[in-house]
Amino acid sequence: MTKIYQTASGPMTAVDNFTLDVADGEFLAIVGPSGCGKSTFLRMLAELEDITSGDLTIRPGADPKKPLNSVVFQEYAIFPWKTVIQNVAFGLQMRGISEKDRMDVAHGWLDRVGLAKFANHYPHQISGGMKQRVSIIRALANDPEVLLMDEPLGALDAQTRVVLQDELMRIWEETRKTVVYITHSLDEAVLLGDRVVLMSAQPGRILDIYEIDIDRPRSIDTMNLPAFAEYRAAIWQRLSAEVTRAMEMQQ
Structure with a gap:
């Protein structure tokens, strides 16, 4: 799918030719530099943004009364x-x-x-x-059917974030809900994800997809494993160049 915004300077492609299948019960994490279109992609999945071209399908389950998706944002979007x-x-x-x-x-x-x-x-x-x-x-x-999470732990302090990461892993093990999870944290992506999708700087495209072959259930201690460090290093090796490119585009 593709998303193009009309701006005062002309058309701006936010997400370009983004093709992705997510399996039932999969925890999919998406990382990329700031402004690469991660949240735009999630908002298209949630039908909060129109798709400029392409299509999107969330296969309904056995119960037609169940919602296709629910969204958790970074902000505390609860009613005061x-x-x-x-x-x-x-x-x-x-x-x-x-x-x-x-x-x-x-x-x-x-x-x-x-x-x-x-x-x-x-x-x-x-x-x-x-x-x-x-x-x-x-x-x-x-x-x-699908839980969409846009930096849900991003506003929390480091200690609270660790506690909720552990809690989120436990809940996911119990429910096996299909999750699409946006994060800036490589540690979080590798810890939580079955796969990690790496996006390029704007326009957002898929650069690579990493299968995280680390046994579940996982915990915060998983981050001490050599395999965890290897995945993190491999993703950062490609992501760092995109972060630099994104910063140069903003100058």
Whole structure:
């Protein structure tokens, strides 16, 4: 697929000839320099951006009532006037699920991520890491075919980010949800992904795809393995040139 924006200086190609298949149950991580079109690609998947050319298909599952996708953004996109449990249950409410059933589902997810005692708190009463947990489980509670994640841990401090990476790996092992995950962090991409897609500087194209052959389940300790360091070094060797090119384009 291709995405072209019309600007005052003329047409600008953000994503060019981007062709990708994602397997059912796969955790796919996408990395690339700033401004390469990673988020634009994700927004096209979420149907928040029109596609200039090409097509996109998310194959529906057995239950036609399930949403095709849910999105988790870097910002804490939760409603400040709703309690934690009301936020988690929101997608189910929009689908017409009964109050009892949606609250049962929401309570179950809050239990899984250690937020049960904060169910009736409002967002301003909980930490940033807790808010992002709420964003993630709200998306999962709606049981989408594909979970789209755009730098979901990017705004967190380093320690909280490590905790949520571990938690995200555990949740994914339990659900095996199809995930497309945008990140600037090579460590995060290699740690979480079954495959890592490397994008070029603008216009965003696929430079390479790396199969991450590291056993699961993984944990933060996985980052100490020699294989992890080898994958990270191999990806950075190609990415570094694209980062330099992106910076030169901005001058």
